[in-house]
Amino acid sequence: MITIKEIADMLGISTTTVNNVIHGKTGQVSQKTIEKVQKLIEEYEYVPNMNARNLAQNKSKIIGFAMKAKSDKYENALKDTFIGELVGAVEKSLRISGYFLMIYISEDLKQIINYVSTWNVDGLILFGMTGDDCILFKSKINKPMVFIDCYFSEEVNEYINVGLNDLQGAYDITKYLLDCGHSRIGFVADNCLGGDKERFLGYKQALREQGVTYKDKDFFLITPGEKELDACLRDLLEYTKGYTALFCVSDTYAVLIMNYLRDHGKRIPEDISIAGFDDNAYARIVRPSLTTIHQDVTLKGEIAVEKILKLVTGEEIEERLIILPTKLVVRQSVKMLKK
Amino acid sequence: MITIKEIADMLGISTTTVNNVIHGKTGQVSQKTIEKVQKLIEEYEYVPNMNARNLAQNKSKIIGFAMKAKSDKYENALKDTFIGELVGAVEKSLRISGYFLMIYISEDLKQIINYVSTWNVDGLILFGMTGDDCILFKSKINKPMVFIDCYFSEEVNEYINVGLNDLQGAYDITKYLLDCGHSRIGFVADNCLGGDKERFLGYKQALREQGVTYKDKDFFLITPGEKELDACLRDLLEYTKGYTALFCVSDTYAVLIMNYLRDHGKRIPEDISIAGFDDNAYARIVRPSLTTIHQDVTLKGEIAVEKILKLVTGEEIEERLIILPTKLVVRQSVKMLKK
DNA sequence: TTGAAAGCGCTAACAT
DNA sequence: ATGTTAGCGCTTTCAA
Secondary structure (H helix, E strand, C coil): CCCHHHHHHHHCCCHHHHHHHHCCCHHHCCHHHHHHHHHHHHHCCCCCCHHHHHHHHCCCCEEEEEEECCCCCCCCHHHCHHHHHHHHHHHHHHHHCCCEEEEEEECCHHHHHHHHHHHCCCEEEEECCCHHHHHHHHHHCCCCEEEECCCCCCCCCCCCEEEECHHHHHHHHHHHHHHCCCCCEEEEECCCCHHHHHHHHHHHHHHHHCCCCCCHHHEEECCCCHHHHHHHHHHHHHHHHHCCEEEECCHHHHHHHHHHHHHCCCCCCCCCEEECCECCHHHHHCCCCCEEEECCHHHHHHHHHHHHHHHHCCCCCCCCEEEECCEEECCCCCCCCCC | CCCHHHHHHHHCCCHHHHHHHHCCCHHHCCHHHHHHHHHHHHHHCCCCCHHHHHHHHCCCCEEEEEEECCCCCCCCHHHCHHHHHHHHHHHHHHHHCCCEEEEEEECCHHHHHHHHHHHCCCEEEEECCCHHHHHHHHHHCCCCEEEECCCCCCCCCCCCEEEECHHHHHHHHHHHHHHCCCCCEEEEECCCCHHHHHHHHHHHHHHHHCCCCCCHHHEEECCCCHHHHHHHHHHHHHHHHHCCEEEECCHHHHHHHHHHHHHCCCCCCCCCEEECCECCHHHHHCCCCCEEEECCHHHHHHHHHHHHHHHHCCCCCCCCEEEECCEEECCCCCCCCCC
16 A cells, blocks of 8 residues: 555655645646656555544544444344434445444443544434433534434424424324224334334324323333233233224334234234334335335435534534424225224 | 543653553553553543554554445345344444444445555455455455355355355255145246355256256246336236246245235235245245245354454464355245145 | 653645 | 645654
8 A cells, every 4th residue: 555655755756745636736736746646646556544644634534323222122233124224324325425434333322422532533423312312422522413313302402303203193193093983092112202202192192183082001012022022912912802903103013013913813904903103114015014104214314414414514504403204104004994 | 532642741651651551551560650540541531542543553443344236226235134134243243342343335346445445444344246356356455354145156265255055045945845745936036146046056956856847937037126127027927827836036025026926816825835035024024924044144244253353363264165054944935735 | 660752644834 | 836844643662
């Protein structure tokens, strides 16, 4: 690997000049010199040493994608289709803009903070954090950052977040179920925080507006994790007897449940209707295909990149709290009870 | 961000000493100094500047994962479950070992080579390359590298590759189909190169051994890409009339085809049996669940990391051409024709 | 037990 | 139009 200095020496000129032609600051360089330098650059396949460049400039052309992930839920985070698509979209957008992506996943916020400082990344895209995490992060790290799918308790203006209109989506699909004639609709989730809470609120709002009263037992808490899952699904089988439809907080659960019920003798959607949320890859592959709420994950990643690069280059950010729309996708997993 | 020099100055000692305690080379440092330094490190949350460190040491603690991907096939490579899982496994293993992952995807080998040199990565994991690509890469870049799923024309000893026993897997599942009483078995693939070729050979070998003669028309060429796909599937619908079973070269195709046939009135497996390869996430989610050949993608990633780190640290590599085993997974998409 | 100093490759302010 | 030089933060050799 040839260096600027070596090129300079070979040509008997200064590094400044070489540097100038490398950077196209060719206003003050004679045509002859330019050509000589370029010839050598070609010939020896000069490639800048990023470490040196970054050190000198105190920047890095790296955007970090950091994710806080519980190791039990995400044994392999990228295996999850949502995260895979998101990171894939981020990688692609970054690459097109000439930036590099560095991924860092950990359940320990401290480690993430550490990594960020170590590499002197130009900016950060943060995912999987609670509101508190975000606040802590922001207080520790003084770098451009944009969050994805974070839910803040209050609308804080200094945060940039790319989120989703979870409430509206949940409202829409619940409304759809009601319109199909369902009135006993169970809500299935593994918690009631962040996006899931929003979805829960949307669900309840739709019920309320249609005069259906929500009872606590309508919330079916699903427990992920090898061990508990099976018992939980068995309970669910019993539980469904009181319902004509289930709104699952994610397609992942919807598909899991749909297959389980199906494998245990229930017909979908004849015996029970299932609705999901996200419109992930499984939704259209499963049979009956899943009626769900679509969200554009790739767009989420692209917007996050767009925002972070604006921040990095010091451009003005007009919209700081982006809320992406959702869209109802009617497929086959919900039965029309009345016309 | 505090620097070594600043710590040294505050304590009135040299950077060498500070550096020594940072690196635990504490044999020659007095207990007192050690404590003073550590106190400041804690207090000011010292974090090394990787760019400086790398520049000084001419290494980087970065392992590059580079993938050559046609932009039409992989609009978003990480969205693909196989690649997502692979990269996820690589990321995790690297992280555990204290290395960093940098991803670079491009259809242009030159760009990949460029990126590698730019970042001075310690090692490389290469995926999605043809044999020729590998040779070119190896000739251009003088760095530790391990390939994943590359198929070399000859057994070249200097390459390290983590591959799969495609032939055996294909043989096994074809044999299984034959044992189930199928004799008219179509082979579905979108090409006949690399792994797909191996699978094709395994398929043919099983047929031959059972005295079933292979005819050219038994190879059904599927064309991916929005446009052609639909017409292609329509042909397939007709094509299946001559067969009792289809062995698809990947689960992705198997699932696609299964759903298409199902949506067009065919019953699986009553009217036609379907077998896949890979055992990806779709295989168990689809109904009927897919009989397929399992491969351990996570293990693939882990072994690749293990090998590259050995290479980086100069350890001896005993096995250079790793061929991972496959395993038949019988589910419900294949009908038993005879007992 | 500790320190001085050169150097990694590149950048940029300041000459000339 | 081209050159000099200091410096980015860390490592490492050699000396004290």
